[in-house]
Amino acid sequence: MDLRYTPEQEAFRAEARAWLEANVPAEPLPSFDTEVGFARHREWERTLWDGRWSAVSWPEEYGGRGADYLHWLIFEEEYYRAGAPGRVNQNGIFLLGPTIMEVGTEEQKARFLPTMASSEIVWAQAWSEPNAGSDLAAIRSTGVLSDDGAEWVLNGQKIWASRAVWADWCFGIFRTDPEAERHRGLTFVLVPLDAPGVTVRPIAQLDGDTGFAEIFFDDVHVPVENTLGEVHQGWRVAMATAGFERGVSLRSPARFSATADRLVALWKEHADPSDTALRDAVVDVWMQAEGYKLHTYMTVTQMIEGRTIGAEASLNKIFWSEMDVRIHELALDIAGPEAERMDGPFERWVDGFLFSLSGPIYAGTNEIQRNIIADRVLQLPRGA
């Protein structure tokens, strides 16, 4: 065990810090769930790409730096320390990208990864359906091969597709073998959102912005070359993606450490120091952020040494999502009456609180995650 960074890691950190200091916009960008904000965030992604910082953990041939997870964590620490913008193409770069690298063909890698890293193409996730949420395998949207076998013809409805309002492509799962047992017979397909027959209907979130959407597929034709992984094996491909989502790649500890540090600063500036209950609660959540960081560093060491993470990823997902809500609850407690204002001095905390409430729900509700932990880690018997 050696918890010091190597000189090379420190040099990497210094390089990232210097670049971010020189390039991060001075003023926060508008929310990427608005049309203007989305465009500004896409420009920022292009700036990251130009600096070769948009996908640091990807191989160099696709625009990354071939960084291992430790370097990625270091980059993330610097990224959030610098107060840099949210990642509008995170569905692509952190979820779909690693999945393409794992199961995609060489042609698909060359075709999709560079434009993903540059955010010339921003990706939306199209998995959930009105009747397939926690029970994702209940998907009903269909894909049928055209008579000549060259195209999928897609029909159905997806919902809760984040970033879909202004995104360019989506990655979806479609039922391609209606006779098969429900986890089988699904296929993972990449679909341009400007294809004829696609209708995107924005859904206003709790904060009023249209951060997600319904996507309707009405005889949408896409070439079979857009199939990711094998036909009818979409569930396995999706679970690989979900592993990335619940695991380390989407919610890096740096993000929560930065938020917890902001909470500490807020407490120092605004809170009554004689309120020991509040003080204890603030330090407790700061400790949780530290604990999440330590847990991630331990997991990442194991991954670098060749272990894959499985159901343990569900522990992470519960931990960070509950912690994020708690950090924001405390900030609003400190804000007092100002917490009722959407435009006041605590606007960022109120927005953050609303956003944090999505955490225990998306990417598999925390109740589903607890089931996964109980079944696969604790080996409890499955339900009927």
Added chain:
Amino acid sequence: MRFAFTDDQKLFAEGLRDLLEKECTPARVRAAWDDGTGHDSTLWSHLADMGVFGMLVPESAGGLGGTEIDLVLLLEELGRAAAPGPVFETAAVVAPALGDAATVGTVALDGSPYVPHAHVASLVLVPGGIARTEGSTLTAVDSIDGGRRLFTVEGPREPFAYDEALAFDRGALAAAAYLVGVSERMIDVAAEYARQREQYGRPIGVNQAVKHLLADALLKVEFAKPAVYRAAWSVAADEPTRARDVSIAKAFASDAAYRSSRSAMQVHGAIGYTWEADLQLWMKKAWALQRAWGDATFHRRRVAEAVL
């Protein structure tokens, strides 16, 4: 940056687990409770032979010359087995303070008026010095954990110079590591019970209410572990954040142990409320040690001093 143990460290811990499975069975722990000593001298000899008490003692003094990083997994194993007697007090605090692995010692540094294990120890590390139990008056009080007998100790103190702050941090770290092992074992025992016990014609573990009790406990334990391991690193490396890091570890471990005890007992139902069920061997360790060496609130406030 490498946040992992070496193969040697893991092998040593596995070896200790094998030993404890033979020499520290629940029946043996109960025997130590029942004979009133809260101690098992046969187990003690095995642990001494293995080098557990000499881990932090220099090789020149007959120890293994290891660090807290080498010791921390062993402390977890001792907790998994609910090992009775002053095992972690001696291994983690007294032996390195004295530079001697052969003395059975205990510690009174956490502000409690009671000294655990005083009757089986030859000396007590106290603020500013030591108290020899021979020549002191030991008065027993009834303790919740039969493997951790408590006493008041009246008698002369001998001045003895040692790093008290380091000794306290080592003790809190050791208690935290021991509690992680205690917690893991309670969850294992409860998960096994949930697989076996049937109601409504099926194992109770199929019910989500039961699954979630144990998942929530596991969550706390799994996030306590890296905090404990980092604290071991910080003590071993004498990091400037040592006290803060130890306190994060002990606060997490105390909370995890209590949560695990509640979940495990609830999953057991009425049998968990009996003297007969072995679960109490770990639950009572949890309830004793969650407050010994500073409870979670004490340690959170120590972190607050460093952070806020």
